[in-house]
Amino acid sequence: MSEAMRELTYAEAIREALAIALEADERVILMGEDIGVYGGAFQVTGDLVERFGEDRVIDTPISELGGAGVAVGAALTGMRPVYEFQFSDFSMLAMEQIVNQAAKIRYMLGGAVNVPVVFRMPTGSGLGGAAQHSQSLEAWFAHVPGLKVVEPSTPHDVKGMLLSAIADPDPVILFEHKLLYKTKGPVPEGDYRVALDKAALRRAGRDLTIVATGIMTHRALEAASILAAEGVEAEIVDLRCLRPIDGEAIVASVKKTTRLLAVYEGVKTLGLGAEISALVAESEAFDYLDAPILRLGGAEAPIPYSPVLEKAAVPQVDDIVAAARGLAQGRV
Amino acid sequence: MASEVILPRVDMDMATGKMGRWFVAEGERVREGQLLFEIETDKAAMEVEAPASGVLRGVRARVGDVLPVGAVVGWIVGEDEAFDPDLQALAGELRALLGSSAALAERASTPSADARGRATPLARRLARERGLDLADVAGSGPNGRVQALDVTLYERPARAEPSSGAAQGARLNRLWLQKGEGAPLVFIHGFGADLNGWRPLLAHLPAPRPAFALDLPGHGGSPLAGDSSFAALVGAVRAALAGEGIRAAHLVGHSLGGAVAAALAAERMGGESGFRALSLMLIAPAGLGPEVNSAFLAGFLRARSEASLTPWMRLLAADPVSLGAALVKTTLRQREGGALVEAQTRLAESLFPDGVQAFGIRHWLADPATPTKIVVGAEDQIIPPRQSEGLSGLIAIHRFAGVGHMPHLEARREVARLVEELAKAGG
Numbered sequence: 001m002s003e004a005m006r007e008l009t010y011a012e013a014i015r016e017a018l019a020i021a022l023e024a025d026e027r028v029i030l031m032g033e034d035i036g037v038y039g040g041a042f043q044v045t046g047d048l049v050e051r052f053g054e055d056r057v058i059d060t061p062i063s064e065l066g067g068a069g070v071a072v073g074a075a076l077t078g079m080r081p082v083y084e085f086q087f088s089d090f091s092m093l094a095m096e097q098i099v100n101q102a103a104k105i106r107y108m109l110g111g112a113v114n115v116p117v118v119f120r121m122p123t124g125s126g127l128g129g130a131a132q133h134s135q136s137l138e139a140w141f142a143h144v145p146g147l148k149v150v151e152p153s154t155p156h157d158v159k160g161m162l163l164s165a166i167a168d169p170d171p172v173i174l175f176e177h178k179l180l181y182k183t184k185g186p187v188p189e190g191d192y193r194v195a196l197d198k199a200a201l202r203r204a205g206r207d208l209t210i211v212a213t214g215i216m217t218h219r220a221l222e223a224a225s226i227l228a229a230e231g232v233e234a235e236i237v238d239l240r241c242l243r244p245i246d247g248e249a250i251v252a253s254v255k256k257t258t259r260l261l262a263v264y265e266g267v268k269t270l271g272l273g274a275e276i277s278a279l280v281a282e283s284e285a286f287d288y289l290d291a292p293i294l295r296l297g298g299a300e301a302p303i304p305y306s307p308v309l310e311k312a313a314v315p316q317v318d319d320i321v322a323a324a325r326g327l328a329q330g331r332v
Numbered sequence: 333m334a335s336e337v338i339l340p341r342v343d344m345d346m347a348t349g350k351m352g353r354w355f356v357a358e359g360e361r362v363r364e365g366q367l368l369f370e371i372e373t374d375k376a377a378m379e380v381e382a383p384a385s386g387v388l389r390g391v392r393a394r395v396g397d398v399l400p401v402g403a404v405v406g407w408i409v410g411e412d413e414a415f416d417p418d419l420q421a422l423a424g425e426l427r428a429l430l431g432s433s434a435a436l437a438e439r440a441s442t443p444s445a446d447a448r449g450r451a452t453p454l455a456r457r458l459a460r461e462r463g464l465d466l467a468d469v470a471g472s473g474p475n476g477r478v479q480a481l482d483v484t485l486y487e488r489p490a491r492a493e494p495s496s497g498a499a500q501g502a503r504l505n506r507l508w509l510q511k512g513e514g515a516p517l518v519f520i521h522g523f524g525a526d527l528n529g530w531r532p533l534l535a536h537l538p539a540p541r542p543a544f545a546l547d548l549p550g551h552g553g554s555p556l557a558g559d560s561s562f563a564a565l566v567g568a569v570r571a572a573l574a575g576e577g578i579r580a581a582h583l584v585g586h587s588l589g590g591a592v593a594a595a596l597a598a599e600r601m602g603g604e605s606g607f608r609a610l611s612l613m614l615i616a617p618a619g620l621g622p623e624v625n626s627a628f629l630a631g632f633l634r635a636r637s638e639a640s641l642t643p644w645m646r647l648l649a650a651d652p653v654s655l656g657a658a659l660v661k662t663t664l665r666q667r668e669g670g671a672l673v674e675a676q677t678r679l680a681e682s683l684f685p686d687g688v689q690a691f692g693i694r695h696w697l698a699d700p701a702t703p704t705k706i707v708v709g710a711e712d713q714i715i716p717p718r719q720s721e722g723l724s725g726l727i728a729i730h731r732f733a734g735v736g737h738m739p740h741l742e743a744r745r746e747v748a749r750l751v752e753e754l755a756k757a758g759g
Contacts, residue, residue: 207579229759230515231580231608258454258480290454290480291473329577 008187010180011044013155014120017162018045018082020191022052025080028166030057031071032084032120033064041086042122042181068094068119072102072171075117080166087133088121088175102171103146114169118162123151124177124215124265125310131302134310136266138213139275141173142242148196149243151175153217155185157240160194168196177214177265199246201253205233207328208259211250211276213239216263216315223320232328242272250276251285258290259327265314268297296323334407334415335384339393341401341507342371342378343553351397351405352377358391362408364535365656369393369405376665379658383535384408390417451478458483472575481575504546504572505553512540515580515610517755519545520569522587522618523683524632524676526552526666529586532656533740536748541755544581546572548589550675552666560675560682562691566595573607580608582755586740587715588683590617591693597704598696611758612704613751616712616737619693621719626687628714633677638664650711650736654744689715700726703757707747709735 008016021028034041036049036059049057060067064085071083085091091098102115125134142149148170152158158176165172202217203224212220217238224234237253239246254260260280262273273295280286280293299313339349352370356362368382382388386408393405409415451459451466455478459466462483469486471478507527509519517537519530527545534543549568550556558564569592573581585593594617597609618624628647635641642660646652667673683690697704705728708717714737720729730750735742 229580229610231578287453287457290452 005186005188007184008155008159009182009184010155010158010176011042011046011182013159013185013187014044014162014176015046015048016187017159017166018048019051021080021082021163021166022048022056024191025166027078028056028080028082029074030082030084031060031067032058033060033062033067033086035059035084040084042178044120044176044181045084064090064093065097068097069101071117071119072097072105072115075102075115075171076105076113080116080118082118082120082162082166084120086122087129088123088137089132089135091119091121091137098141098147098171098173099144103144106170107146115171116166116169117171118165118168119171119173120162121173121175122178122181123175124179125303125314126179126215128305128307128310129178129303130305134303136264136298136314138175138242138264139266139271142245142272142275144243146171147243148172148241149175150196150241151177151214152194152240153177153180153214153238155183155187157194157200159187160192161196161240163191164193164196167193172196175214179215180218183218195241197241197244197246199240199249200238201235201249202238203234203236205235205257207233207235207257208261208324209235209237209250209253209257210261210263210320210324211237211239211253212263213242213272214265216265216320219315219317220263220320222317223324226317226321227324227328230325232325234324234328239272239276245275245279247279247283250280251283254280254285255288258288260289260293261296261320261324261327262293263296263315263320263323265298267300268295269300271295271297273297291327294323294327296320334389334409334413335386336404337368337383337388337406337408339371339399339401339403339405340380342380343373343375346373346401348398348400349373351393351395351399353395354391356382356388358388358406360388361411362386362388365532367658381531381656381658382408386410386413389415392417450475452480454480455483485571485575503555503557504549504568506544506546506572506576509534509543509545510540512542514539514541515582515755515759516542516544516578517751518573518578518581518583518593519543520583520585520589520593521545521548521551522585522589522616523629523679524551524663525586525589528552528662530584530740533744533748533751536745538748538752539755541582541752544576544578548592550672550679555671556675556678560678562591562595562683565592570596570599570607579606580610582611582613582751582758583609584613584615584751585617586615587737588618590614591619591691594619594693594696597700597702598693609702611702611754612700613754614704614706615740615747616708616715616717617693617706617720618689618715619691620723621716622688623716623719624684624687624689625714626684629680629684629687633673633680636664636667647713648736649738649742650709650734651742654742655738656741694723697723697727700724703754704728705730705750705754707732707739707750709737709739709742711735712737 035045039046071081074081124136150161152161210220220236235253262276264272277293296315304310350372352372354369355367362382364385366382367379369380370377389407389409391406469478469482473479521529526547530545547554583593597612631644649655706720707730708720710733732743740747
């Protein structure tokens with residue numbers, strides 16, 4: 001590891017990206033509930049308020065619609081606001097500003113203005129947050145033209161993608177899985193960018209393709225090492241970007257492996273896996289499929305509070321292993 | 333823990349089975365291996381042995397019931413074990429509900445009426461490119477679905493040895509004897525036997541590993557098509573493993589099956605076949621020396637009745653009781669029709685001409701790439717146990733006193749332990 005490459009947690013990597021952006025561009029401001037003195041619901045902003053002051057790290061009232069509206073308005077005036085939702089679930093209160101305003105204004109005004117706002121959304125289950133604090137709503141936003149939607153799975157990617165998002169002229173939704181905040185990984189110093197439209201190949205394999213996002217990428221990788229002991233080599237595609245989606249990467253992988261498993265935490269029906277499946281079925285990869293496409297998504301239920309049931313409601317490593325095993329052996 | 337008693341597959345094409353009579357009543361004590369119930373097929377009534385010792389509880393199948401293969405017909409529980417059959421069934425349903433996504437992937441493939449003409453897109457494309465009519469290709473996938481492998485195998489009809497083996501492999505009778513976690517154990521039986529011979533050993537395996545077994549060509553439910561060479565046997569097993577999607581496994585082979593396993597394990601060094609042996613367990617293996625009991629082979633193949641077969645079968649084990657009373661009957665039943673004996677006679681002429689083992693595995697064992705154990709019985713009267721001497725020091729030799737040619741039956745507990753140890757060592 002070079003000097004410039006240290007291990008940081010996912011949360012530290014976000015904080016570093018925010019600090020770099022605040023340092024480099026005075027138009028960048030942070031907004032959100034309890035992101036100042038308290039340091040953020042997941043301690044992501046931390047001490048940034050001490051370093052950059054309350055004018056640039058702004059605690060907003062407990063009104064997501066109001067806060068998001070101010071952020072969109074600020075972006076219209078040329079600012080570069082980064083608005084943090086405490087939980088992505090609360091973005092439901094701000095849908096008007098995100099979907100009807102931020103996503104549409106550049107289009108409706110013929111390109112006369114941009115809305116360079118970033119919405120940061122802690123997402124997913126696993127911390128016992130129950131039904132209103134644990135959802136995975138990525139697919140809702142990925143359905144809206146005018147938004148860019150990304151879900152980085154590593155500290156390296158989240159820093160680079162957040163810096164790309166802040167510099168981007170359009171609204172970007174950044175999903176951060178809560179279980180990732182404390183995970184560590186190598187992160188380069190300084191400013192670097194990761195594209196907002198490219199998937200990453202995390203593991204090469206010949207027997208099947210597993211397309212996953214966020215925390216599911218890590219579970220898929222763990223499953224892959226179990227499967228490898230059985231002689232099944234899974235290829236893992238970390239989607240990273242949900243809108244625009246990197247169809248090319250998925251199609252190329254499926255053409256190679258002939259089998260596809262989509263793993264995602266959001267509710268299975270009408271979710272991310274449906275898009276991935278359809279995309280492959282419509283592509284040239286169709287003629288390469290040697291088994292039905294399989295989706296492994298969240299249960300058709302609100303996320304339960306009981307830790308046992310919470311775990312059972314979203315795909316775990318064992319589920320991925322079982323599904324991949326069946327798929328690789330043609331038993332589906 | 334309660335052991336499930338399931339309706340086993342006793343016939344190659346069987347999807348359902350008709351319950352015959354129970355030999356043990358609800359609440360009665362039963363010993364492992366004791367005859368438990370009968371299954372009636374079109375041809376005969378087949379006897380099923382108890383998978384464990386204990387008390388028979390929760391009997392849920394009556395004479396005449398037609399049930400799918402794998403259906404739970406009862407449980408064998410410990411003497412003092414609390415047991416509620418309803419709760420047991422409910423727990424099964426709950427597991428299925430919670431793991432519904434995973435269960436989807438594992439769901440049993442139920443044959444459907446419109447199974448003909450199914451093919452994966454890849455199989456269709458390959459068939460199109462090769463000018464093949466898919467209707468000619470037999471599908472090995474779920475519901476008879478034609479997969480890429482079927483088209484590839486079809487395209488290469490019997491030419492040279494390996495291809496002939498591949499064509500046979502597609503037709504080999506094979507069975508997952510048990511499901512479980514981790515890399516599978518693959519069992520390859522010896523000359524004159526079949527995959528059912530592994531069941532008693534399996535009952536003693538401490539960890540629930542997936543276990544896969546097949547019938548060699550000319551044995552059990554597998555026909556012998558064409559080539560009867562040793563290379564063709566290896567090729568057939570290789571193709572059957574590929575067809576099943578098994579790319580790495582712990583190989584367990586007995587006698588002739590041991591030699592086949594050693595050949596498969598050695599191929600990994602060449603790296604061509606795509607199959608990787610994680611460990612190798614050879615039980616009374618053939619191929620280590622020239623001599624084999626030719627009188628046994630001749631007598632075994634010639635025998636047509638219980639009276640003429642029994643004396644030869646006694647030579648197999650030091651204590652013939654350990655083989656079980658049903659073995660002679662089953663062997664004779666399989667010989668009805670004569671095709672199997674004819675096939676095995678041809679195999680014997682090719683593999684053991686003039687009473688000599690015409691194939692050798694010593695060169696493959698010179699530098700074993702995977703953990704390897706050899707189990708022999710000191711009283712083996714079929715293959716002299718001294719043939720296992722003089723091998724690489726990397727290979728462990730387990731020599732059992734008072735045991736003959738069938739250590740996996742005669743010392744099944746100990747051999748099961750060795751299989752588990754070796755599988756652990758093989759990762």
